[in-house]
Amino acid sequence: MGWTAPRTWTSGEVITADGVGGLNEQIRDNFLYLHSLCDPNVYSVYPLPVTPVVGVNSQSLNAVTVAHLGVVFVPKPIVLEAIQYNISAAGGGATSAIRFALYSEDGQTKYFDGPVDVCGAATGVRTITLASPVTLLKGNYILFHCQAVYDTSNKWTSRPTCDGTFCVHYAGEPDLSGQLTIVGGAAPATIDVDAYTVVTWNTIPLVRFRGVCP
Numbered sequence: 001m002g003w004t005a006p007r008t009w010t011s012g013e014v015i016t017a018d019g020v021g022g023l024n025e026q027i028r029d030n031f032l033y034l035h036s037l038c039d040p041n042v043y044s045v046y047p048l049p050v051t052p053v054v055g056v057n058s059q060s061l062n063a064v065t066v067a068h069l070g071v072v073f074v075p076k077p078i079v080l081e082a083i084q085y086n087i088s089a090a091g092g093g094a095t096s097a098i099r100f101a102l103y104s105e106d107g108q109t110k111y112f113d114g115p116v117d118v119c120g121a122a123t124g125v126r127t128i129t130l131a132s133p134v135t136l137l138k139g140n141y142i143l144f145h146c147q148a149v150y151d152t153s154n155k156w157t158s159r160p161t162c163d164g165t166f167c168v169h170y171a172g173e174p175d176l177s178g179q180l181t182i183v184g185g186a187a188p189a190t191i192d193v194d195a196y197t198v199v200t201w202n203t204i205p206l207v208r209f210r211g212v213c214p
Contacts (some may be wrong), residue, residue, distance in 0.1 A: 045074055065184075079131060084128075098146070
């Protein structure tokens, strides 16, 4: 089954269920074709920064008053069920925790916030299962992460290294990456994309989105 060019019907035309130009061909079959382009099984999406990436490094999380965030591109639709990230190095006590949240590109819609990952002093790949699935379309989003609970020591999360030559901030344009002052390790309801506390690069974590095809 392949894609059939959409038909434009004329006023007074009798529309049939089957046959060339029929409703089954135009609606049912075309929808089935579009769905076939996406694997209905569990699959992964890797959001990447919209800025040029040249390598991988680590981002230090060292306080519940500073969040690190930036714009990422989600390359295809997904019903998001879990998010994975990597702690490259860590210390801390048993209550240490990291928070992730995701916002619309304009910062006015929060798609998920937590649950908080109580990671303690663990390192390696961590999985956060969302409280309920979230449907994301292809496009740009703001990925936010911070230490929700600071217990004696910093955490370092894997992040891409962006090429600062191409990442210069221009006045009047939204901030694409940086730091935001927060309170008590909490993610704000909305984000002002023109008012990051610090505009800087190399603050966006590397993550893996796990879910199913919409």
